[in-house]
Amino acid sequence: MDKLGTWSGFFDLNVKYNKSTVKKTIETAIQLGYKVIAIDTVLEESAFETKKKKKGEPRDNVDIVPAPIDLHEILGDSAKDVKILHRLTIEFVNSLQAHKLSQSENFKKYEIVAVIPVSQSTFQYACSSMDVDIISFKPEDTPQFRISRKMYAMATDRGIYFELMYSPAVHDSNSRKNIISLSHLYHAVGKSQNIIVTSNAESPFDLRGPYDVINLCLIFGMTEELAKRAISDSCRTLCIRSVGRRCGKAVVWVSRIPSSEDEVSSGDDELLTDQLCVPVKRKERSVICSGGKESNEGVEFLPSTETSDDLNSFNPGKRKKSNSKIL
Template identity: 35%
Template sequence: MAVFMDLNLSYTADKSRLQSLIETAAHLGYSTVAINYVFEPTVKRKQETPVPTPIKDLFDKLPIVQGRSRPIRVLNRLTVVLTDSGYFKPSAPEYRAFDLLAVQPTSEKKFHSACMNLDIDIISLTVTEKRPFSIKRAPVNGAVERGIVFEVSYSAAIRDSTMRRYTIANAVCLMETCKGKNVILSSAAEKPLELRGPYDISNLGLLFGMSDGDSKEAVSSTCRSAVLHGETRKTACGIIKAMKTCSDTSSQQEAPPAECDAPAAKKLKQDE
């Protein structure tokens, strides 16, 4: 049985609306959702970064919403808008509190940096307007090798016909470059009516130029890979130390007696 995920539910300070979003996602068949907070860092590093409250602290008690088989899992996600005037350091303590770290590049330079250098989980592409830069194959392949996924959101296409045309055109362009691999489809929904079921989103992937298998993975296994990548980013750090083993020590201790036996044998031969 496939495990479906929507890794982009728009953050809102209205607790009742946020809970309604989570409940609707659970009823549609999603087992995991991520509450996404978007912000743009400033160039002044001394200024305090407006980091949102984690979802687990937003409610007095995290609402347990029953899905089809088990309670739905709610994750924290932060999306940083990368501009030329912004300052972004993924290893900063304020960013490590989130389960998923995504960036939204606004220029080709920032897109190349996100693909090749930044320690992130998701690259979110703006698909509701004309792209300010072209998506090249080299940085996309670099991001795929590093386990980073690309995100296409569909809720804006529901609101406006112009945004719908841009969404389809930009998504098709991305699929032609990355061949439909390492792509997740999410909602970016602001209200429950903008959510769609996982099988509807799989069919939407076919419209974007994805294969049947890739479109199903875009709401299941690829999302799971992004979540695991986020867990690894937060916890995988350590030191490797090389030490001599017992077998190496014993072999070195046995070597000198073998060398000492040779002169003794030679002396015995001379006495004879």
């Protein structure tokens, strides 16, 4: 895993894998100015179907999730200019799929996990319990269930992001209408919090430059600032959260290492001040009591201008003159 501090710039977290065009698509994305790209693998509903076997037949220990695609051999030197992530998009039909995914070894190898809920129950489960990064919907269809403010707020509080795709809106009028309607719905129920914009590109011709995408988001009803954040800062936050999701919770204790200049020797009769770290001696002032004897009781101790040998240059001011008081 590369350092997260290097994950900056513009993101495209949804590029479809096509063996014949993926290299050209990624090279085009690099030329357009994208720094982080996620190659998407779709896990359809049919992958979770299990065939009934006769009694006595051995079970097939086949992983239902395909392994992430190794693109280093395909891309070659092109991979040096961009950070490549692997994304898994799951058509989420029922909660039993979550149990099967937890038993998959290949599932843990994906950096980003997205779900496409198809019913009200699966949407509620994804918002409240499922450990995913993105909730998405097919652009050719509108959600056939209600997206409430409560469910939207629950998902955003858990760090889940909602996805809008711009490539289908460019090619198909019906998809464009659905995406615009979905964008306005996100604004109505959650004020467009935790929104990311991706391409869903299958070829280089589906990609647009980052600033073209920002202008296109104005059609979706988004402001310029929100659109820019949807392809940069929000995507970076999503990637950082995905690392925490896969690695688990941890606590980091950061402490400051003191330098040699900060180390100041202190004696029994010296007091280190908080701001200047200057040792200041304190002297007692004697008083003459009514019996003619000296005593130190009831005396306010005033700071002296005398300092240690290594801080002779420190001179807070002239010494205050004080005479003994006769009580």
